[in-house]
Amino acid sequence: AQTVTQSQPEMSVQEAETVTLSCTYDTSENNYYLFWYKQPPSRQMILVIRQEAYKQQNATENRFSVNFQKAAKSFSLKISDSQLGDTAMYFCAFTTNLYNFNKFYFGSGTKLNVKP
Amino acid sequence: DAGVTQSPTHLIKTRGQQVTLRCSPKSGHDTVSWYQQALGQGPQFIFQYYEEEERQRGNFPDRFSGHQFPNYSSELNVNALLLGDSALYLCASSRGALGGYEQYFGPGTRLTVT
Numbered sequence: 001a002q003t004v005t006q007s008q009p010e011m012s013v014q015e016a017e018t019v020t021l022s023c024t025y026d027t028s029e030n031n032y033y034l035f036w037y038k039q040p041p042s043r044q045m046i047l048v049i050r051q052e053a054y055k056q057q058n059a060t061e062n063r064f065s066v067n068f069q070k071a072a073k074s075f076s077l078k079i080s081d082s083q084l085g086d087t088a089m090y091f092c093a094f095t096t097n098l099y100n101f102n103k104f105y106f107g108s109g110t111k112l113n114v115k116p
Numbered sequence: 117d118a119g120v121t122q123s124p125t126h127l128i129k130t131r132g133q134q135v136t137l138r139c140s141p142k143s144g145h146d147t148v149s150w151y152q153q154a155l156g157q158g159p160q161f162i163f164q165y166y167e168e169e170e171r172q173r174g175n176f177p178d179r180f181s182g183h184q185f186p187n188y189s190s191e192l193n194v195n196a197l198l199l200g201d202s203a204l205y206l207c208a209s210s211r212g213a214l215g216g217y218e219q220y221f222g223p224g225t226r227l228t229v230t
Contacts, residue, residue, distance in 0.1 A: 004158070037221075043204060045159075045221035091158050103172060104149070104208075104219060106158030 002027050004092050006107035013082045014115050020067075021077045021110045023092030032096040034068065036077045039109075040088040048090070051075065079112075087114045118143050120209050120222035128228045129197050137192040137225045141209030148190040149219060150182060151206040159206055165190050194227075202229045 003026045013019035025034070036048040051059045051068050058066050063083075067076045075094075079086055092107040121140045129135050141148050147166045151159035161174040165184035184190045188209075194201055204226050208219035 006158075033218075035218075042223065043226075044223045045206065045208075047218065047220075050218065093158075103161050103164065103174070104151075104159070106151075106160070108158045109156075 002094070002096065002105045004094060004105050004107035006092055006110050008110045009108075010111040010113070012113045012115060013079075015082055015084060017082055018078060018080045019082055019112065021079075021090050021092075021112065023075045023077070023107055025073050025075065025092070025094050025105075025107075027073075027094065027096060029096040032094050034066075034075045035093045035095075035104075036064070036066070036075075037091045037093060037106075038086075038088045039091060045091070049077065082114045084114050084116060086112060088112060120145075120207055120220050122205075122207050122222040122225050124225060125223070126226045126228075128230060131197055131199060131229055133197050134193065134195045135197060135227060137194075137205050137207075137227070138189065139192070139207030139209075139222060140189045141207075142220045145209035145211045145220070146188045147210045147212065148184060148188065149208045149210070150190070150192045151208065152176070153204040153206055153224070155203070162192070197229045199229050202227060 005024045032053045034051040038046045038048050049061045049064050063080045065078045089109045091109045095104045123138045149164040150162040153159045163173040164171050168184045179195045181193045204224045206224045207222040210219045
């Protein structure tokens, strides 16, 4: 079974500080893609960062970076220099290269509050 | 470049009724996926359409059906609505059979069943 677990329902961080959101997943596939999505109160799901499982190097997008531990099936998101606009729900997701079809599996989300 | 659009934004229906939600994919995209997001939960995959055919389906009953049109837009239909169908319904589009492993989401339709 393909599952995604986010064990932190809610987190808070002071503006300008660093926060790490955790995610673990389970799949028997060897080739897959991992994502972090941000969903602000406006509801629009926005892609934050993507990681290909075959790449050992951790992905980085400006203030956002991941710590991908394939053996541990862990995929955490680090947000540096947190900004008020980072306040949102964050969802970890992955998709596998299965039958040429990209069904996405999502975790239950972590609500991040950035405090001024 | 137009992103993914969905209509309507909000919808209130009575238990037992039927509802149709609409989605227009991002320009250049030909694949549409539908998700149900219950309050406080992550999105759950309903089904995906490519080349006007349903390609795979999640664990949703037959009350949930869909359609894709030649212009790649899509509809989600839900019959015999239940209170538990109240949720945010998200449409996501991607390009090609593999979709580039990246989906672009619409703003969703909030369905309330009373």
